[in-house]
Amino acid sequence: MACAAGPRRVWRRALLRRLRASRSRRARLAVVPRRRMRAPRVAPGEPTRAETLRRLVPGGRSMDYCSLLEETADYIQCLSAQVQLMQTVVDSISH
Template sequence: MRRAAVLVRRRVVAAPAPSPASARGVRIIAAGETSAAARAVPPPPRQQGEPPRAEALRRLVPGGAGMEYSSLLEETADYLRSLRAQVQLMQGLVDLFSYQ
């Protein structure tokens, strides 16, 4: 028995012209500049009472490079809660699949 091929026509609509990079908030990287250098945020100046270990904490917390110290501590607490929740979820999956 022969199978019939069905041809479906789709209407193609032209996409709108892309807006310039500057209007979209896109930064064009200069020649020789890496994308990591374009994203690098200079660390804020050290605040009164900020321990020297704050720089190590800024490197560990995602997005911590450009934060003030008080915001960094709040973000660190949220990040630790998130990591604990992920560990509990993964442990639950291990327990679930190891007993089957």
């Protein structure tokens, strides 16, 4: 699915890079940084929403806040497509 989605999104590149690195043991390529945007402030010791997203979205740890939101939206869209595809496969097998 990541291959079919196209080369534009960072999370796709991160997943493909992880697969290639595990197969060939090559060093990962650095993600090109984009413009910076500050994340909202929260109480000390409490993880921000951005930190939580960075842990969930592949490649999110090296992104600024604005890029992280764009990648999150795209990642959710592609995960939804994968779920629909799997549901279609299960429905076709069960009939």
